[in-house]
Amino acid sequence: MNLLTPFQYSFMNEALFVGAVVGAVCAVLSCYLVLKGWSLMGDAVSHAVLPGVVGAYLLGWPITVGAFASGLLCAVATGWIKSNTRIKEDTVMGIVFTGLFAFGLVLFTKVETEAHLNHILFGNILGIERGDMIETLVAAFVTLTLILFMRKDLLLFCFDSAHASAIGLNTNLLYYMLLALLAGTIVASLQAVGIILVVAMLVTPGCTARLLTDRFDRMLMVSVGSSVLASCLGVYVSFFINGSTGACIVLAQALLFALAFVFGPKHGLLAARKRLA
Amino acid sequence: MHDTAPPPSIDVDDVTVAYNNGHIALRDVSFKLDAGTICALVGINGSGKSTLFKSIMGFLRPAKGGVRIAGLTVEAARRRQLVAYVPQSEEVDWTFPVSVWDVAMMGRYGHMNFMRIPRAEDKRVAQECLERVGMSGFKERQIGELSGGQKKRVFLARALAQRGRIMLLDEPFTGVDVQTESAIIDLLRDLRDAGHIILVSTHNLGSVPEFCDQVVLVNRTVLAFGPTEQVFTEDNLASAFGGVLRQFQFEQSTIQDHDGRTVKLLTDDERPLVFGKDGHLEYTDRQGREQLVKKREKEARA
Ligand SMILES: Nc1ncnc2c1ncn2[C@@H]1O[C@H](COP(=O)(O)OP(=O)(O)O)[C@@H](O)[C@H]1O
Ligand SMILES: [Mg+2]
DSSP: OOTTGGGGSHHHHHHHHHHHHHHHHHHHHHHHHHHHTOHHHHHHHHHHTHHHHHHHHHHTOOHHHHHHHHHHHHHHHHHHHHHTSSSOHHHHHHHHHHHHHHHHHHHHHHSOOSSOHHHHHHOOGGGOOHHHHHHHHHHHHHHHHHHHHHHHHHHHHHHOHHHHHHTTOOHHHHHHHHHHHHHHHHHHHHHHHHHHHHHHHHHHHHHHHHHHOSSHHHHHHHHHHHHHHHHHHHHHHHHHHTOOHHHHHHHHHHHHHHHHHHHOTTTSHHHHHHHHO | OTTTSOOOEEEEEEEEEEOTTSOEEEEEEEEEEESSEEEEEEOOTTSSHHHHHHHHHTSSOOSEEEEEETTEEHHHHHHTTOEEEEOOGGGSOTTSSOBHHHHHHHTTGGGSOTTOOOOHHHHHHHHHHHHHTTOGGGTTSBGGGSOHHHHHHHHHHHHHHHTOSEEEEESTTTTOOHHHHHHHHHHHHHHHHTTOEEEEEESOGGGHHHHOSEEEEESSSEEEEEEHHHHOOHHHHHHHHGGGOOOOOOSSOSSSOOOSSOOOOOOSSSOOOEEOTTSOEEOSOSTTOHHHHHHHHHHHHO
16 A cells, blocks of 8 residues: 555545635635634534534435524524524524524434434545535535626635625625525535534634735635645545545644644744844 | 716714614714814714714614715715724724735725626725725735724725715824824825715814814714814713813913913823913914914904
8 A cells, every 4th residue: 555545546536625615615714714713613514514414315305505504504503593682693503503403413313314314413524425526516606606796705704894785785685695604605515524623624724824825816715725634635645544535634723733833934923032032 | 977977965864873782872863064173973882973974884774863975875875885984993803814905905806807807906995095094015924913093094095095075084093193193184184175075083182173164972872073173072971971081280380480371381292282372272373274363363452
């Protein structure tokens, strides 16, 4: 077995491809989430998709649809409860998403499904089936296209929603748009890293890029670059160590973040030390 | 396009605003502004200045009463981009990865197609507006790497680029050096002369008589509204600011007798508000106020 062995297997090549695509979509959305301060929202929506996934199995729908619907439900319910109580948004979110996640777990143990809970929770990119792969790619493609079309409006919404609305943009629409895109991205990443770890894909690349540049366009590119690299690295390494692929991808993300954090040319730890010295 | 647009006006009619937590920030607020005026919104911190701005922009829905802009609802006015809004500095994330040029360009988004691809015209206007505020040399700077005054000017450029005829500025002089303050004031005067309505909130009293035609004095409701000389009286200000104001009396010099006329006052950045002996407003210079001087002379002779 040498370093090129993984590429002799078609499942590895497919996994590398799916990993790269999912990494790219997550990376793009991640820039917006980090700037908007929606990391917890990412975590919440990703956990909240579980009952949707199980429900979709029950009804014979595509998992994508169920996941998307229950992810959005979580976000909308959070917003609604927040505006009708005096409790802060992050607290409400904590209640809603754990509630939905628990509901999903109960539902799962009560119904016989052919799906493995482990695959949903931790992803199964090496064993991805053709149908799941197509669903993943479609979700990724739709999400990515929409983000790229709306990227300037979404950026303005994150930066200064008051101005966005002063010049006649529909900020309510943009809010729900960003939520829908978040749910779509999560749906696309489920197969790769699973519910538990997807938040890492949604937050880390944007943070890494944030440390390395002060321009949004460059941030997008750095984020996509680091995320795709991490996905491929994770898939590749997991082949040799026989470890959980999703976890390997997330570890690679964390490693890249650590590198940017320490060695970043302007906002890195060492650069800051040097400026002080 | 602007020729056919109705003349700008702001009509705030009996507006009461309550926040979600039940706090009533403004009660029964009414005033009306017509084209070609600079109006100051004066009140202590927490008196509801920003809240009033947000209701004029339609970000907060009044519990009672309503706002009309150029005869339109606020939603219709927003769709026509009639009102430009310059937020308080604290409301902006200065670490955001956008450059000065990006921000100026945001003023043009409403004029672009849905992909927001700038045309030559948009670039020209953005460039011109940055030049007008003296920031065209900083186009590539990230916005956090600017001084307080430069930050304000960039957002002013964005508001100019929007080409609205009404401009709301929330605390534009906080954290701004005297030079920038004068530059901004000159710019606002030009806009007023071109028929715009400028509404400026401030808790810095000294600069108000210098450039504002009208004043709305607020403390959770309108205490007084009208021309600056009428509203800016010691009594009105005392009721708006309570014990917050510090007073310096110059009845006589503490160390020597002076000629009884000249008083020199130095301050670091905030302009002082100076009243004459009989309670009239003093300005920094007479230039441009010849009429007032004549009027006072007449009053003195009478
Ligand atoms: N989002 C909010 N929720 C609840 N109360 C608020 C909110 N924003 C402002 N307030 C309250 O409304 C009052 C007016 O605030 P504001 O309009 O910001 O005053 P100013 O701009 O004059 O300093 C204050 O007492 C403030 O605490
Ligand atoms: Mg304020």
